[in-house]
Amino acid sequence: MASLILVMGVLAGCSGGGNNGSNGDGSNAGSEASPSAGAPAASGDPVKLTMWGGVPPEAGPQAVVDAWNKEHPDIQVEYVRYVNDDEGNLKLDTAMMTGQDVDLFVNYTSSQATKRVEAGLALDLGTFGDYNIDEKMGPDAKGWQINGKYYGLPTTKSAYFVALNKDALDAAGLPVPKDWTWDELREYAKQLKAGGGYGFIQNLEPFVDPIDSVLTKDGYTKADGTSNLDHPLVKKWLETLNAMMEEDKSTPPLGEQLTSKMPVEQEFLSGKVPMLNIGAWLLRSSNNFTDFPRDFKIAFAPVPRLTDNADEYVARGGIGDYISINAKSKNQAAAWEFLKWYADGGMAPMAAGGRLPASKDADQDAALNSLLGDKADTYDKESMMYVLFDNRTPTFVRSLDQEVVDLRSQEYEKYFLGAQSVDETLAAMVARHNEYLKQTK
Known part of the structure; x- marks a missing residue:
């Protein structure tokens, strides 16, 4: 709570005067790198950088940082890990x-x-001007623009799957499956659950993606500007999952999952639950046979769709791991x-944890070798290649x-x-969303 109060206070200070810490054209105030930025200290000591992820x-x-530090004695990087949850993000912001x-x-x-x-x-990365993000990363990069500018560099191909x-x-x-619906997944979960166990489980980070899939296409607001959170497919998602929790007993009740x-x-890698909705970070655990020994082969399927029409479906993915430079650095x-070195291939060791480089100039073969390592025969390669590379x-x-x-x-x-x-x-979501829309006009 004390940390939250501190952050709220600082945010208020950053947004004072109504300019949100930016110039009138949307660029960050003070975003230009100083003439000496990055230069070695007068004593000859190396520049020291800290990267949080x-x-x-x-x-x-x-x-990654060990390889960079070996090649660049004049610029040394230290990596600091923060947990990507509310508490961890608060720690980074603070x-x-x-x-x-x-x-x-x-x-x-x-x-x-x-x-x-x-x-x-x-920092507004347009400050530099020697790296074409759209050309390097492709059209999906524009989804990361903020007010038409890049304040970070998207570096990885994002993959979410079952x-x-x-x-x-x-x-x-x-x-x-190569293409399926939530109704079909429900049937799989009922057939696959064994004894008192579950047939399907979800990581909570992509838990709500089916709603975003629908509303990204159809709009979070209706034509009249009011909330669209009562979209019929939002109701279908709620009722389908609730039936799996309460009627089928094929997936854990959300309350149980949250409290425990x-x-x-x-649960998945031990063989207890045969289906898991998650992202590519699973591979950093599934490749770790020391902590997560398993005796089964892993296959991959796209996240199912709520709509019956496959042509109307959009899936979460594209590119991610948007790396920013601190405007106060x-x-x-x-x-x-x-950051340029990292994006264009230096990040190859990250593939071992499922993070494939997005840059067209990165060595994808090296990344794939890092991804599979000596565990290639423990995966169904056909379905892996389809989900990670071939699904359009x-x-x-x-x-x-x-x-x-x-x-x-x-x-x-x-x-x-x-x-x-x-x-x-649905009524409560719509009412609260409408109130938020009024406040942010």
């Missing part, structure tokens, strides 16, 4: 606002990045040199304001906990 050091980041050492930092959602830009914490215990599917006579802090990756030029389904990057993300989760949690009906839930 959510991936554990042993899952790739430490190997560190930047109080002047602690943060030169580069990774944003994992567009809403987080936007908040930091509004607080004057992220991981499958292929041995369990084979035993049940079920094929690996259920280790979903461990004294070493912006040095940070920029590291249009994608979206979650860009909804964090306040709306929070208010809708507060309401749907009440529904899954049995505290209100589905219609009451």
